[in-house]
Amino acid sequence: MRWLLLCGVVAFACCGQIMTAEWSKDRNGSYPDYSHQTKGCEQGRALIRKTVIEGEFEALL
Numbered sequence: 001m002r003w004l005l006l007c008g009v010v011a012f013a014c015c016g017q018i019m020t021a022e023w024s025k026d027r028n029g030s031y032p033d034y035s036h037q038t039k040g041c042e043q044g045r046a047l048i049r050k051t052v053i054e055g056e057f058e059a060l061l
């Protein structure tokens with residue numbers, strides 16, 4: 001799963017749709033997940049943890 005940083009927002013590389021954040025909860029607290037639902041997208045409903053994205057971006061800097 002790849003994604004793109006476009007004009008200050010994060011978009012999915014698979015179809016270019018802007019990511020939307022959803023708040024999820026577990027026993028450790030709440031945290032945002034980025035997800036999308038694009039009809040016909042090969043990735044289907046993808047979920048990416050914000051921490052995963054931030055880790056990737058740090059690696060790119």
Ligand SMILES: [Zn+2]
Binds near residue numbers: 013017042043
């Ligand atoms: Zn997609």
